[in-house]
Amino acid sequence: MVGERRYGVLERYEIEAFLTLTEELHFGRTAERLHVSTARISQTVRKLERRFGAPLFVRTSRRVEPTALGVQLAEELRPAWEAVGAAVRRVTDAGHGRTGMLRVAFAGPAAGQLLVGVAERFRDRLPGWEAALREAELVDRISLLRAGEVDLVFAEYPLREPDLVPGPVLVSEPRMIALPAGHPLARQDAVTLEELAGIPLVRLPAAVPESFRADRVPTRTPAGRPIPSGPEGGTLNEILTLVGAGRAAFPLGAQARRYHPRPDIAYRPLTDAPPVQWGLLHHRDRATPATEAFHRAARELLGADG
Template structure:
């Protein structure tokens, strides 16, 4: 007994007319009649009394209908549940973005996504890279905007956007003089203000390794994630900070300088679980790339697996 045969039976039981039932089922009348005969043959009972002028349920048909309706309702409920867990198809796409994502990037991102998928609401969550990766694997996020290097094994990634880093210094710091590019080795021994390692362990270790290789060994390390707290520490002389060029002017007493070599950079991409990829996630990845490009990032490569 096939599920589709039960559906054919239920529709005919509601319409009590082969022509109307066939129209509802988007099929021709002869195949419908044949499927009903097959079902009757399999069950060994007559389900309908047919005359030239009318179709009526038999007692056996009425009994079968009582059992079939909850089965079909359960199947429809299950299908709807499966449809709703696919990213975006419930009308909401749950995504993560880094805590330091700028307001201009967020504005461009949300507008670009709305233009591409107007029927899907984007639900933004401010999360670190490792928080996003954990929630993606647990099914609590549909996509994430993460920094690399990171543990993306089992995930797929969209195009990687690159943004070179510079250094935020007190205006009276010796390395700020002249307004030119700064060599990392000229910062050797200075305290470093950096995000907590738990936010993105691989990226944290990667950055400190590059600093060491370039001749910069921090005299001490202070951790901070809030930009205002970071800048307050730098202004108080408690360290220097590595980051991309600021989108808005820094407060008085602070300056940003580019690094002489482009060895340090943010590498950012959208990641997702491969089995959950769909049009909404693809549109989100496009909107992220567009917003980052407008903010000065360069697209470094094409989509790839993790």
């Protein structure tokens, strides 16, 4: 196009030489810092000055000082150059697993409180990394993990799925039964699994892994007596609402008594039931040094084996 000005693109070594010289104000020190010859620095500066059509430095036998044009170029060029360098370092570090964002999904105040401490220890282990905690229901946590939208899921076991890899048990708590406050069993100090015969249990959605549903909502007592299936509850609040309304009961971990007290619900220990166990899961195809570092931080904080 007639009258259009064409500006050449500066090479990396030209930018480095120019900006380093504005800092060192000495050709020899600049050359030493960049591991090149003094002649190379002089040639590079002369080439830039020819391109810009004016001197960038005032040179005497005693000193080197940038001209007004040199000062202007340095002030406008340095922030962009530093931003480019920072971007390259961030991407390189991320590619080598040295920095980044690890995303962890959880549910409930007890899990959130625990993971805050794990995240702090994780950041100590991997400086430059952050851990973002995201709350989601169990079905959503698994979907997010499979979609690659989170890197780890903190959840109750068992979750036996072919594409999910469970880490060691991090937390083990007594199993309790949430009963309507007016239920006859609520007058007892504890309940046995055999006493659940004839009591409907809240049904979990079909999207919840079968291994978890079978553990949490048994259909028979140890002696083989049937346990009725109650109404479906998709979230913990829905489940507790159904229990409080007198429509069903539900087994869960002891932390619910502390974090979800309700006047319409009585929590009683299930004396012969196995504990509720918690751990971290990752996708079998997406294990990374960062996910392993978070696993280790959790094991150290909680004193878990493995």
